[in-house]
Amino acid sequence: MSEASTGPLKKTPLHALHSRLGARMAEFGGYDMPIQYADGIMAEHNWTRKQAGLFDVSHMGPSFLALPQLGGNTPEERDDAHRTVSALVEKLVPSDIAGLAPGKVQLTVLLNENGGIIDDLMIGRPADPAMQGALYIVVNAGTKDNDFAVIQKAAGDAARLERADDNALIALQGPHAEAVVAGIFPQALALTFMQFIRFKHSDYGDIVVTRCGYTGEDGFEMLIPAEHGEAFANRLLEDHRVKPIGLGARDSLRLEGGMCLYGHDIDATKTPVAASLGWMISKTRRERGDFPGAGRILGELKDGVPSKRVGIRPLGRAPAREGTEIQNLEGETIGVITSGGFGPTVNGPIAQGYVDTSYAKAGTPLKLIVRGKALEAEVATLPFVPAKYKR
Amino acid sequence: MTTYYTNEHEWISVDGDVGTVGITAFAAEKLGDVVFVELPDAGKSVKKDADMAVVESVKAASDVYAPVTGEVVEGNAAIVDDPAKVNADPEGSGWFVKIKLNDKSQLTGLMDKAAYDAFCATQ
Structure with missing residues (x-):
């Protein structure tokens, strides 16, 4: 249960607040970050799906x-x-x-x-x-x-x-996020999913509000000057609909949302086509073929890839973690789990991984090798929990 | 009935030559919400300090080690059906297995409650 660390960890502008809120801290991305608060990952996950969860994502860039x-x-x-x-x-x-x-x-x-x-x-x-x-x-x-x-x-x-990563970046996610944020920044109401606005606020200075997130819920990410970060977070937390949520629940929420975690589900060995992110490659760019690796990627779009990222649903109760071997029913290795755990909203184990493309169709039966035993699983459609974005 | 503790955060409560084994409240709190438990079948031999069961939280999987050598006489089906019971009452109804001890002298190497509490304070 210990995390290796090298050198002193960086702190976000909300670090002192996390301590006061009773967070359990651990290293993530070179920062000392809250993994969970007193309620625990399950309660925090469920709170975000039903109310509004506050996430410190100031470690991002x-x-x-x-x-x-x-x-x-x-x-x-x-x-x-x-x-x-x-x-x-x-x-x-x-x-x-x-x-x-x-x-x-x-x-x-x-x-x-x-x-x-x-x-x-x-x-x-x-x-x-x-x-x-x-x-x-x-x-x-x-x-x-x-x-x-x-x-x-x-x-x-x-x-x-110009880097702005010394600011506070605070996400508010969940069905009540809109009402809470609109009470402070009425401008945010005009935004739909994947829109942002930059403005000056009388209390908090230069602000960026983006209607986006990584939970599958409606919500916002708000860039706030570091010196106002804690005051702003406290103002959100005063609302009875808002609770602080750690990175543990952020991970289970994004896994249910079918989103990728860099360094796990995607890395430099994967192309967007293999990662099932082909939708990011726009029509005009495909026609121009002028992005890095275009030769390879356009070839993959046309001819397919040997293996691709899919959702995986273990049929029993045992979670299959990152690194778990995936086999076909004949016992041949056909892939590996890249993130896996328990989905509180799904109320069962869920995972993502790469499988040989001939096994990538939803419903394809698979075996997951967990502690030497072959557990039944099948390819699942992503996301595991439908997104509730405000379009 | 006397309860002993290991430095891997298991407890064993011994009655005659059978010990009831579970994970401590300290361990359950550290793990967080338990979502899956895998127990050895009755009749299986377990070896002191070797992994015997698995407990998984939302975030991670952890091994549970046998505090003594012996034979499993019963697993707690209630925690397999409802893993949250481990968090609710780790040192009571959230027990894992009952083990018939081969050698009761193995207990002398374990900690009593006071020693275990002192050990946790250093963790």
């Missing part, structure tokens, strides 16, 4: 990539500015960033030259006409130093990447 000159005098100049900054990141991702509507964010992947996934990330185009030529980019905690270096290198002298 928010940033802004900006041209030296933002905005423009005419709509055409502003569109040009957006296209110019988009072209810089499109050297690294397979999605249509230039085609993003103002105020939209897109989930995408950073690719290496072989089309392998360096990270998954979110890229947003500001709604504000004066901010055209800037992008809001949020990457994962454990990968952020490398990601930021890769993005800045791709941008060269044309744009500057």
Whole structure:
């Protein structure tokens, strides 16, 4: 039950608050993070699905990539500015960033030259006409130093990447998130799923609110200046519908939501096609074939991949953890579990893994080798729990 | 009836030559919500300090070790059916197995309650 750590752990602006809330802390992505609070993972998971859960995700890597000159005098100049900054990141991702509507964010992947996934990330185009030529980019905690270096290198002298990861990044997720956030930021009500807004607030300063999350629930991620992070979190926690939720429940929520955890379900050995993330590769980018590893990835889109990511449902009660061998009914190895555990909402074990593509169809029977025993399982449609996004 | 404790956070409560074994409240609290338990079948031989059962929380799987060598006479079907019972009453109705001891002298190497509490304070 101990976690190895190297060097002093970094702390988020909410670190002292976690201690006061009685969190059990552990290392994640180089940070000392709350794994759970007194109620425990199961109760926290269920609270998020029914009420509103507050997550400290300040360990992640928010940033802004900006041209030296933002905005423009005419709509055409502003569109040009957006296209110019988009072209810089499109050297690294397979999605249509230039085609993003103002105020939209897109989930995408950073690719290496072989089309392998360096990270998954979110890229947003500001709604504000004066901010055209800037992008809001949020990457994962454990990968952020490398990601930021890769993005800045791709941008060269044309744009500057400004890190914002010393701020507080606070997620509120669940059916009551909208009502709670709207009580503080009425602007948030106008957002639909995967839209964001940047504004100045009288109490909390420069804020970014994005309607997104990693639980499958409706909710928001809010970038708040570090010095106001704790006051803002406390204000949310004053609401009886809000409880703090640790990374333990964040993991069971995202697993039920069928989402990938970088370093586990996806990494540099996987392409977006193998990871069943082909939807991230936009039509225009497929036609242009101008993203890293395009030759390989376009070939995989056309001819298929040898193995791909699927949902897996053990039919018994025993969870199958990361690293569990997957066999076909003949006892041949056909894949491996990349994340697995217990889904409190599903009320049973759930997992994701990679299987030979001929076994990837939902309902295909599989065997999972757990402690030397072959347990019955089948391929399941993702997500395990339907998403409740506000479209 | 005397209860002994291991440094792997099992307890064994001995009555005659049969010991009832479970995980301690300290261990149950550390594990968090138990969602799955796997017990050895009755009749199975278990060896002191070797893994004998599995307990899984939402996050992780942990082995439970036999505090003594002997033969399993009964597993607690109630915790297999409802693993949350382990958290609810770890040192009572959330017991794991009853073991018929081969050698009661193995108990002398285990901790009593006071020694175990002191041990937990260092964990």
